Amino acid sequence: MALGQGGLHLGLARKQPDLFAKIVEAGITDLMFSVDACDPETYQRVRDSGVINKELVAGLYRQREEDVLFFHCDNAQAIKFSIPRPIFSGDLGDSDVYGGQQYAPLLDIEVPDKP
Numbered sequence: 438m439a440l441g442q443g444g445l446h447l448g449l450a451r452k453q454p455d456l457f458a459k460i461v462e463a464g465i466t467d468l469m470f471s472v473d474a475c476d477p478e479t480y481q482r483v484r485d486s487g488v489i490n491k492e493l494v495a496g497l498y499r500q501r502e503e504d505v506l507f508f509h510c511d512n513a514q515a516i517k518f519s520i521p522r523p524i525f526s527g528d529l530g531d532s533d534v535y536g537g538q539q540y541a542p543l544l545d546i547e548v549p550d551k552p
Contacts, residue, residue, distance in 0.1 A: 455479045458543040461517070463536025465526045469519040470494075470540060480514035486548045494518050497542040 455475045462469040472489055474480035483489060491507040494500070498520050506519040524531045533539060 456483065458540045460536045460540055463522075463526065463539075466522055467519050468522055468536045468539050469517065470543070471515045471517045472543065473513070473515045475514075477514060480511075483548050484509050484511075484516060488548050489516050489546060491518070493546070494520065498539075499523075 456472065456479055458470065458472045460468060461471045472483070474483060491502050491505045494505050494507060495502040498505075500520050504521055507516075508518070509516055522531075522536075526534050526536070
């Protein structure tokens with residue numbers, strides 16, 4: 438886990454893959470994301486910090502909070518959320534048909550160290 442002055446940082450997950458963000462499903466009208474932890478301690482720390490929440494997701498993806506579906510999957514050690522696509526997949530102006538690049542705003546999220 439990438440720990441240090443700023444705590445756990447999703448952007449460092451490439452070096453320390455205890456926590457990673459990904460697109461799990463991209464439909465025509467929606468994108469579903471998953472922030473997964475490789476161990477229960479990391480998942481509980483991220484979940485309990487409350488840093489990744491509906492308000493944050495809405496702000497990062499310029500969505501209304503009521504349009505964000507957000508839930509914790511304790512059995513999968515993952516935080517999952519779904520948002521409407523700004524442009525339908527494959528429609529004129531869509532630059533990411535499969536949604537594979539849409540996790541990038543999550544990479545700058547920091548989870549503070551334990552108190």
